[in-house]
Amino acid sequence: xxxxxxxxxxxxxxxxxxxxxxxxxxxxxxxxxxxxxxxxxxxxxxxxxxxxxxxxxxxxxxxxxxxxxxxxxxxxxxxxxxxxxxxxxxxxxxxxxxxxxxxxxxxxxxxxxxxxxxxxxxxxxxxxxxxxxxxxxxxxxxxxxxxxxxxxxxxxxxxxxxxxxxxxxxxxxxxxxxxxxxxxxxxxxxxxxxxxxxxxxxxxxxxxxxxxxxxxxxxxxxxxxxxxxxxxxxxxxxxxxxxxxxxxxxxxxxxxxxxxxxxxxxxxxxxxxxxxxxxxxxxxxxxxxxxxxxxxxxxxxxxxxxxxxxxxxxxxxxxxxxxxxxxxxxxxxxxxxxxxxxxxxxxxxxxxxxxxxxxxxxxxxxxxxxxxxxxxxxxxxxxxxxxxxxxxxxxxxxxxxxxxxxxxxxxxxxxxxxxxxxxxxxxxxxxxx
Numbered sequence: 001x002x003x004x005x006x007x008x009x010x011x012x013x014x015x016x017x018x019x020x021x022x023x024x025x026x027x028x029x030x031x032x033x034x035x036x037x038x039x040x041x042x043x044x045x046x047x048x049x050x051x052x053x054x055x056x057x058x059x060x061x062x063x064x065x066x067x068x069x070x071x072x073x074x075x076x077x078x079x080x081x082x083x084x085x086x087x088x089x090x091x092x093x094x095x096x097x098x099x100x101x102x103x104x105x106x107x108x109x110x111x112x113x114x115x116x117x118x119x120x121x122x123x124x125x126x127x128x129x130x131x132x133x134x135x136x137x138x139x140x141x142x143x144x145x146x147x148x149x150x151x152x153x154x155x156x157x158x159x160x161x162x163x164x165x166x167x168x169x170x171x172x173x174x175x176x177x178x179x180x181x182x183x184x185x186x187x188x189x190x191x192x193x194x195x196x197x198x199x200x201x202x203x204x205x206x207x208x209x210x211x212x213x214x215x216x217x218x219x220x221x222x223x224x225x226x227x228x229x230x231x232x233x234x235x236x237x238x239x240x241x242x243x244x245x246x247x248x249x250x251x252x253x254x255x256x257x258x259x260x261x262x263x264x265x266x267x268x269x270x271x272x273x274x275x276x277x278x279x280x281x282x283x284x285x286x287x288x289x290x291x292x293x294x295x296x297x298x299x300x301x302x303x304x305x306x307x308x309x310x311x312x313x314x315x316x317x318x319x320x321x322x323x324x325x326x327x328x329x330x331x332x333x334x335x336x337x338x339x340x341x342x343x344x345x346x347x348x349x350x351x352x353x354x355x356x357x358x359x360x361x362x363x364x365x366x367x368x369x370x371x372x373x374x375x376x377x378x379x380x381x382x383x384x385x386x387x388x389x390x391x392x393x394x395x396x397x398x399x400x401x402x403x404x405x406x407x408x409x410x411x412x413x414x415x416x417x418x419x420x421x422x423x424x425x426x427x428x429x430x431x432x433x
Contacts, residue, residue, distance in 0.1 A: 027060070028059075028060055028061070028062055029060065029061050029062070029324075029325055029327075029328040030061075030062040030063075030064060030325075031061065031062070031063055031064070031089040031090060031325050031328050031329055031332060032063075032064045032066065032088040032089050032090075032321075033051070033063050033064065033065050033066070033088060033089070033090050033091065033332070034065075034066045034068045034074055034077065034078050034081075034088045034090075034091040034092070035047055035065065035066075035067060035068060035074065035091065035092040035313075036067075036068050036069060036070055036071045036073070036074035036075075036092060036093075036313065037067070037069075037070065038070055038071050038147070038280070038282065038312070038313070043285075043348075043349050044067050046345070046348045046349065047065070047067075048065060050336065050341060050344075050345075051063050051065055054332060054335050054336070057335075058331065058332075058335075061328045061331060061332065063332060066088065068091075071093070071094050071313065072205065072394065074091070074092075074093065075093055075094070075097065075101075078091050078093065078106065078318065079104060079106055082106050082318060082319065082320055085320070087106075087318040087319065087320045087321050088318050088321065089317075089318060089321040089322065089325050089328075089329050090315060090316065090317060090318065090321075090329045090332065090333060091315070091316050091318060092146055092147065092313040092314065092315060092316070093107075093143070093313060093314065093316050094312070094313055094314075094393075095131075095134035095135055095143060095145065095148070095310070095311075095312060095313060095314045095387065096134050096311075096386075096387040096388055096389050096393065097393055098134060098135070098137060098142055098143065098389065099137070099228040099389060099390065099391050099393070100390075100391055100392060100393045100394070101316065102137070102142075103391055103392075103432070105319060106318065106319055107142065107143075107316045107317060107318060107319055108317045108318070108319045109140045109141070109142050109317075110141050110142055110143060110144060110315075110316075110317055110333075111140040111141050111142070113317070113326060113329075113330045113333075114141055117330065117334075123334070123337075124141055126339070126355045126356050126357050127145050127354050127355055127356070128352075128354055128355075128356060128378075128381055130310050130381045130384040130385075131145040131148050131310055131352075131354040131381075132145070133310065133384075133385070133386035133387075133389075134310065134314075134386050134387055134389055135314055142316070143314035143315060143316045144314055144315040144333055144337050145312075145314050145337065145354035145355075146312070146313055146314055146315055146336065146337055146342070146345070146354070147282065147312045147313045147345065147349065147351045148310060148311070148312040148313075148314075148351060148352050148354040149280045149281045149282045149310070149311045149312040149351055149352055149377065150280075150281060150308045150309070150310055150311065150352065150377045150380050150381065150384055151208060151209055151212055151278050151279060151280055151281070151300055151308055151309075151311070152278075152279070152280075152281050152297045152298065152299070152300065152376050152377050152380065153170060153171075153276060153277070153278060153297065153298040153299065153300055153301065154269055154276065154277050154279060154283075154287060154295055154296075154297055155170050155275065155276045155295060155296050155297075155298065156184075156269070156272065156275045156276070156291075156293055156295055157293070157294040157295055157296050158293040158294055159184055159195070159272075159275040159293075160180075160184070160275075163180075163183040163184050163275075164183065165180060165183060165184070167294075167296065168296070170276075170296060170298035171276075171298075171301050172298075172299070172301055172302060173301050173302055173303065174216070174244055174301055174302070174303045176301060177198065177276070177301045178247075178248070178252055178254070180197065180276070181196075181197025181198040181248070181252065181254035181255070181275075181276065182197060182252060182254055183197070184196075184197035184198075184254075184275035184276065185197040185253070185254045185275075193253075195272065195273060195274065195275060196254060196255055196256055196273065196274045196275070197254035197255070197274070197275050197276060198248060198254055198255050198274065198275070198276045198277070198278075199255055199256055199260055199265050199268060199269070199274040199276075199277045199278075200245060200248070200255065200260065200277070200278045201260045201261065201262040201265050201278065201279070202245065202259050202260050202401075202404055202405060202408055203259040203260060203261045203262055203401075203405070204261060204262040204263070205394070205397050205398055205401050206262055206397070206401065207221065207388055207396075207397050207400045207401060208309060208311055208387065209278050210238075210241060210400060210404060211309045211387065211388055212278075212300055212307060212308045212309060213240075213241035213244060213245070213303075214235075214237045214238050214241045215237075215305070215307025215308065215309070215385060216241075216300065216301070216302050216303040216304065216305060216306065216307045217236075217237035217238075217240040217241050217244075217303045217304055218237050218303070218304035218305060219232070219235050219236065219237020219238065220232060220237070220385070221233065221238070221388055221400070222388055222389065222390055224386075228389050228390045228391050228432070229390070229391060229429050229432050229433050230390075230429065231388075231390055231396055231400075231422075231425045231429065232422075233399075233400060233403065233418050233421045233422040233425055234418040234419050234421070234422035235418075238418055239414055239415070239418060240303065242403075242404060242407050242414045242417075242418070243414060244303075245404070245407075245408065246407055246408060246414070249408060250410075256274070257408075258408065258409060259405050259408060259409065265277050265279055266279055266283045266286050266287055266290075267290075269287060269291070269295075270286070270287055270290040270291040272293065278300060280311065280312075280350075281297070281350055281351065281352055281374075281376070281377035282312065282349055282350050282351045283350060284297070284349075284350025284371075284373060284374060285347075285348060285349045285350040286350070287350075288350070288371065288373075295373070296373060297373040297376040297377075298376060299376065299379075299380050299383070300380075305383070306380075306383040307383050307384075307385060308380055308383060308384050308385070309384065309385055309386065309387040309388070310381075310384050310385075310386065310387055311387050312351060315333045315336065315337060317329060337354075337355070338355075339353075339355045339357040339358040339361060340358075340361065342354060342355050342358045343358040343359075343361050343363055343364040343367075344363070346358065346364070346367075346374065347363070347364070347367050350374070352377045352378055352381075353378075359378065390429065391429060391432040392428050392429060392431075392432070395428050396425055396428060396429070399421050399424045399425050399428070400421060400425075402421070403417040403418055403420065403421035404417075
């Protein structure tokens, strides 16, 4: 693996050197860059390494990095800095936060920078259309895709063989997943579970996997014709999704009970404590490095249909930053979202390389030949939809998450919890109508 990484670094350095958009600066320009890490693994170290390499190739641009924590923490720090009059110049923020960030007057459109670059239009056309769904608004590109993802099913092939299941045939439907999970769940002589069949995270204010389940049930968690002002929580599709998650825990007893934290699930999978998990493709690097068994990845199982939201973070231009630094910001953004760097980031992290041409690079072809699990998320893009793109996003997520957790914990019936969540969400979004 080390030899492969060294080969990749050499090839990347050569390729990036020929592709960098490098205007001449009279003096060193310093830009500030905030970024988050949303999945397990040493991803901050990779980001810092990329920045060091950029600075070495662009001695006239200095990049001051600030690791902001997770996505929510990072955004809070950025908003606070902007309110204090010291906004960063560029940042990675959730792609789905676009409308909320605009309503907070925190970001500017990237479209003028794209239009001013002769290569700008061709660059944007090279991104997978699914990853531009949360990046554009009213025909303008507001942010550039970087660490992008879809949720996928990870499964322990050795556990499959042990349970008499075909390790090359993961479940494709909700019904099949329940049957598989029953066979994969193990108990000791006292009846205590030693390995669960499935774990689907339900904590940490995330609605991402809930959105996927709703899509699979034939619905959506928002009205696509409402300009981000209507969520659709109290629906048959949402009720089906909540019943499915509840039944996995309480009816079939194949999943850990209670609220399942997002961050612990990859560790539990790698440790062999659970045989299948729903998680981000961005966790592929961590699982690849920490699981001592053969594992596979697959589309999230379908109910009425396949369906997943895209996810992850984009590069944003921060409002109030120095306009004189725009050229340096664009040079940095282009370098970090070049086909070569995005291929490298995909290999290092497990995130989906969001540019089509990244997948044609020799290093990427070599990587997927060695780790075909990396192809799952890319192939699943044909069923991908926009991630919940509404105003007051964190408030809406809190409302949906509370309803889901009340249902799982037995504190409320499905119909009651969803009706109350719909009422509260309608109140929040009324301010934007």
